[in-house]
Structure formats: C-alpha cells, structure tokens
Amino acid sequence: MDRNSPPPAPPRKRLTIVDYLLFASVIGLIVFASYRVNDVLVYHWNWSRVFGFIIRFDEETGSWVANLLMYGLATTLRLAVWGTIFATIIGILMGYWRTVDNLTLRIISRSYVELVRNIPPVVFIFIFYFFISSQLFPALGVDDIDRDGYIVNTWAFWILFGDPALLSNFLAGVLCLAMFEGAYVTEIVRAGIQAVPKGQWEAARAIGLSRTNVLKDVILPQALRKILPPMAGQFITLIKDSAIVSLISIQELTFLATEVAATTTKVFETWILVGAMYFVLCYSFALLFAWLERRAARSRR
Amino acid sequence: MLDAHAKPLVEITGMCKWYGDFSALFDINLTVHEGEKVVVCGPSGSGKSTMIRCINQLEAHQKGTIRVDGVEVSPELKNIEGIRREVGMVFQSFNLFPHMTILDNLTLGPTRNRGISKKEARDLAMHYLERVHIAEQAEKYPVQLSGGQQQRVAIARALCMKPKVMLFDEPTSALDPEMIAGVLDVMIELAEEGMTMIVVTHEMGFARKVADRVVFMDQGEIIEVAEPEQFFSNPQSDRAQLFLSQLLGH
Numbered sequence: 001m002d003r004n005s006p007p008p009a010p011p012r013k014r015l016t017i018v019d020y021l022l023f024a025s026v027i028g029l030i031v032f033a034s035y036r037v038n039d040v041l042v043y044h045w046n047w048s049r050v051f052g053f054i055i056r057f058d059e060e061t062g063s064w065v066a067n068l069l070m071y072g073l074a075t076t077l078r079l080a081v082w083g084t085i086f087a088t089i090i091g092i093l094m095g096y097w098r099t100v101d102n103l104t105l106r107i108i109s110r111s112y113v114e115l116v117r118n119i120p121p122v123v124f125i126f127i128f129y130f131f132i133s134s135q136l137f138p139a140l141g142v143d144d145i146d147r148d149g150y151i152v153n154t155w156a157f158w159i160l161f162g163d164p165a166l167l168s169n170f171l172a173g174v175l176c177l178a179m180f181e182g183a184y185v186t187e188i189v190r191a192g193i194q195a196v197p198k199g200q201w202e203a204a205r206a207i208g209l210s211r212t213n214v215l216k217d218v219i220l221p222q223a224l225r226k227i228l229p230p231m232a233g234q235f236i237t238l239i240k241d242s243a244i245v246s247l248i249s250i251q252e253l254t255f256l257a258t259e260v261a262a263t264t265t266k267v268f269e270t271w272i273l274v275g276a277m278y279f280v281l282c283y284s285f286a287l288l289f290a291w292l293e294r295r296a297a298r299s300r301r
Numbered sequence: 302m303l304d305a306h307a308k309p310l311v312e313i314t315g316m317c318k319w320y321g322d323f324s325a326l327f328d329i330n331l332t333v334h335e336g337e338k339v340v341v342c343g344p345s346g347s348g349k350s351t352m353i354r355c356i357n358q359l360e361a362h363q364k365g366t367i368r369v370d371g372v373e374v375s376p377e378l379k380n381i382e383g384i385r386r387e388v389g390m391v392f393q394s395f396n397l398f399p400h401m402t403i404l405d406n407l408t409l410g411p412t413r414n415r416g417i418s419k420k421e422a423r424d425l426a427m428h429y430l431e432r433v434h435i436a437e438q439a440e441k442y443p444v445q446l447s448g449g450q451q452q453r454v455a456i457a458r459a460l461c462m463k464p465k466v467m468l469f470d471e472p473t474s475a476l477d478p479e480m481i482a483g484v485l486d487v488m489i490e491l492a493e494e495g496m497t498m499i500v501v502t503h504e505m506g507f508a509r510k511v512a513d514r515v516v517f518m519d520q521g522e523i524i525e526v527a528e529p530e531q532f533f534s535n536p537q538s539d540r541a542q543l544f545l546s547q548l549l550g551h
Binding site: 202203205206207213217221222225 | 357359382383384385386388389390392394396397398399400409410413414455458459461462
C-alpha cells in the first residue's frame with residue numbers, strides 16, 4: 001500500500017425514482033391549480049395593468065418613473081432598516097436586563113417580553129399605535145415638523161425617512177415594529193449572553209474591569225458573535241412582519257398593494273407580484289447574511 | 302526566607318460560606334504576609350478554590366472578614382474593582398478572551414483600569430509576555446496556542462495589573478503533562494522575584510520547592526498549616542496523612 005495514493009472517491013448522490021415521483025406530483029399540483037383558476041374561476045389574467053404600478057411611463061417628462069409599488073418597497077426597506085436598528089437597541093438593553101441580579105430590571109424586561117409575545121401582533125400594534133399617535137407624537141411635536149426646513153428638505157432625509165409629509169406615519173410604523181420585534185431580539189440577546197461561559201465573566205472581573213467594561217469589552221462581543229445567525233433570521237422575519245403595519249395605514253408595500261388590487265381589480269396578479277417583491281428582498285438579505293457569516297467565520301479562524 | 306516584619310496582605314478571620322444549607326467553608330483563619338508563598342492542598346471538594354475565590358469576591362462569603370492590604374472586602378463593598386486590581390488571578394481553565402489577540406488580552410485591564418495609553422500598555426504587555434517566554438505569539442488568538450502557552454498568557458495578563466498578590470486556582474490541572482513544566486517554571490520565577498502567592502495545586506514538587514507554608518483543607522475547614530518539609534514528612538492530622546498517602550502512594 002502506498003501512503004501517498006489518493007483517497008477513494010466518495011459515493012455519488014443520485015436522484016432515485018422516489019425523487020422523480022415527488023417532482024412529478026408537485027408539477028401536477030401546480031398545473032391542476034392553474035387549470036382550476038383559468039377554467040373554473042374564468043379569471044382573465046392581465047399582468048400589464050399591474051406592472052404599471054411598479055414603473056410607469058410619464059407622458060409629461062417623457063421618461064420612466066417609479067410608481068406606487070416601488071414607493072411601497074422603499075418604505076418597507078426603510079421600515080426594516082430602522083426597525084432593526086431600534087429593535088437591536090431595545091433587544092440588547094432588555095436582553096442584558098434579563099440576565100442581571102437587580103429584580104426591578106428583571107421584572108421590567110420579563111414583563112415586556114411576555115406582554116409582546118403573548119398578544120397577537122395585530123392587537124399589540126393597534127394598542128401601541130393608539131398610544132404613540134395620540135400621546136407620544138404630539139408630545140414630541142413630530143406632526144409640526146417644518147417640511148421646508150434645511151434638514152428635512154434634503155436628499156439624505158428623503159432616502160432615510162421618505163416623504164416628510166408622511167414622517168409621523170412612517171415613524172409610527174418604525175416604533176410599532178421595533179417594539180414588537182425588540183421582544184424577540186431580547187430573547188436572542190439573553191440566550192447569547194447566557195451562552196458566554198461563566199469563566200469569561202470571572203476573568204474579566206478578576207482583572208478589575210468595571211461592570212460596564214466587563215459587558216462592553218468581554219461579554220457582548222462574544223455574545224453578539226454567537227447570535228449573528230438567529231439575529232439575521234429575525235431581521236428577515238422583521239421585513240415580513242412589516243406587512244402588518246399596513247393595518248395602521250403605514251404606506252408600505254402591503255398597504256399600497258391593497259390599494260392597487262382594489263383599483264385594478266387584478267387581485268391575483270397584484271399579490272403574486274408583491275409576493276415576488278418580498279421574496280427578492282428577503283432572499284437577497286438571506287444571501288447577504290450567509291456571506292457575512294462565512295466571512296466572520298473565516299476572519300476568526 | 303520570610304521577613305518577620307512583613308506586613309499582612311491577606312487576612313482571613315472566621316470566614317464561613319454556605320451554598321444553600323451546605324456549609325462550604327467553616328471558620329477559615331489565614332494570614333498571608335507580603336512576599337509569602339502559600340500552597341493550599343486537599344481533596345477535591347474541600348473548599349480550596351472557594352476560599353481563594355472569596356479573596357477577590359468572585360464568591361461572596363457570609364460570615365467573618367477578609368482584608369486585602371488592610372481593606373475589608375465584602376459583597377457590599379462599592380469599589381470591589383479597586384481590590385480586584387490588586388489581586389491577580391489565574392484560573393484552571395485559563396479563561397483568556399477568545400475574541401481578542403494575546404496582546405489585547407493583556408492590554409485590556411491596564412488601559413481600562415489604570416488609564417494608561419495604548420502605547421504604554423503595549424510595552425507593559427510585551428514586557429510580561431517576554432517574562433513568560435511567549436512574546437512571539439503576541440498577535441495570535443488564544444485558540445492558536447497550546448494549553449500551556451495559554452496559561453502562561455493568563456499569568457502575564459494578571460501580572461499586567463501589577464497586583465500585590467497572585468491567586469492561582471489549580472493552574473496546571475487542565476494541562477497535558479508535557480505542558481505543566483513550562484507553567485510551573487514561570488510560577489517559580491515569579492516566586493523567586495518575591496511575589497506574594499496563594500496557590501491551590503496538587504503539584505507537590507512545586508509546593509516543596511516554593512512554598513513557605515502549606516495549608517491543608519478538608520470538608521471546608523483548614524485542618525493543618527505547616528512548613529512544607531514538616532507537612533510532607535510528618536503530617537500531624539490523620540486526614541492529611543491519608544491524603545498524602547493517596548497522592549504519593551502509588
């Protein structure tokens with residue numbers, strides 16, 4: 001025997017007859033469903049009417065411009081980004097409080113998590129929206145914002161927050177989402193902190209680090225690294241969950257899609273198209289996070 | 302060896318500790334003077350680790366007093382970090398920070414606690430890394446080092462705080478046999494330089510060579526305190542005799 005000879009090739013994975021049968025039945029189901037829709041419902045497909053709501057040709061300027069569904073997609077994306085930022089801040093704070101000795105902080109964070117997790121999201125959002133729109137925003141003066149102010153009337157503001165006329169509407173959506181998703185982030189962060197071995201706390205304390213530094217320099221960096229995969233999943237969930245804020249009239253993708261479907265009466269086309277838009281958005285992020293994770297894993301060696 | 306006029310650095314009097322109803326430590330009295338090296342031994346579960354972990358309050362005691370350099374430490378003490386900075390600790394499982402390079406592991410304490418610059422902290426860290434014979438690994442991460450190397454880094458990390466006393470909690474118990482010598486050599490060098498040390502260990506060779514006193518514990522009590530020669534050749538208590546015969550008798 002020669003030590004340098006290559007190892008035997010691994011057995012190849014082949015599709016079996018069962019796999020082909022499965023494929024066939026899935027295709028059969030799709031064909032059957034389309035037949036039912038076309039034949040039984042007597043539904044007239046008209047995709048072009050719906051596509052016009054993604055981009056349309058503007059006669060006046062003679063160019064293609066974005067239409068309702070693109071605005072909705074942009075708002076959904078903004079909601080997702082800001083929602084994630086705030087949910088992460090809430091989640092890290094509350095998640096840490098879940099692990100401390102102080103009883104008051106533990107009660108606050110535990111109540112928050114249990115409250116949000118045990119109420120249907122729609123109900124939570126109706127209640128919370130009532131509170132922020134009737135109490136918080138008037139107190140903060142969000143509705144009285146100067147739309148021609150030198151900060152508001154800029155490209156950066158438009159890109160970050162969208163139409164200033166809809167600012168309070170948008171912020172309400174962000175806050176609702178952040179409060180809602182924050183509870184789930186809290187639990188992820190708590191699990192991450194608790195997954196850091198006890199010895200790390202002790203070593204950090206033993207060199208005399210203050211409470212804050214123990215957390216900031218030693219525990220959180222390790223905890224956050226551990227929770228990167230579930231956090232990425234939660235971010236994608238947040239994009240999908242953002243659809244429920246359409247119920248409080250936040251003008252994001254689902255809300256505008258409802259309007260488009262009503263105007264055009266092309267219900268199937270609209271929702272299939274919107275479904276595809278959500279899919280592209282979420283799947284892009286899933287790929288991005290998978291790539292980031294691989295990179296993080298490599299840089300750590 | 303020991304200066305009769307040395308000041309007491311660690312004074313434990315009448316200390317007791319319970320885990321629930323279980324009495325983990327009972328009436329511990331021990332004074333360690335500046336420059337003294339004390340080895341603590343005893344069967345597992347005898348409270349050795351718990352005792353030294355009370356000194357820097359990683360564990361809270363419930364009765365009695367502990368003074369470190371004259372300051373009483375207790376769970377209520379506001380500035381417990383101040384005490385911990387004077388007390389270096391080395392753990393059985395090293396507990397290096399895995400997300401930082403070796404150098405960053407060492408500079409974290411000094412830059413955060415002593416308020417010194419990055420540059421100074423780096424010089425300090427390199428100085429101690431050289432002392433534990435590991436300077437060439439400064440830019441690596443802990444996982445890339447062997448257990449023995451990691452433990453020497455952990456010693457250097459503790460030394461960077463320029464502690465008045467060093468606590469060692471079974472520093473060689475998690476190491477492969479061929480790694481132990483390197484760590485013990487570093488500890489012996491440290492002892493020769495006059496560091497005050499309290500060492501929980503089963504390395505009786507180290508105890509014989511370095512210790513001024515050996516403390517024998519069993520079931521949460523200090524049973525016997527003696528100079529190493531006397532302790533090993535002529536232990537007074539039955540339990541110490543039994544322990545030594547089990548340790549050396551095969």
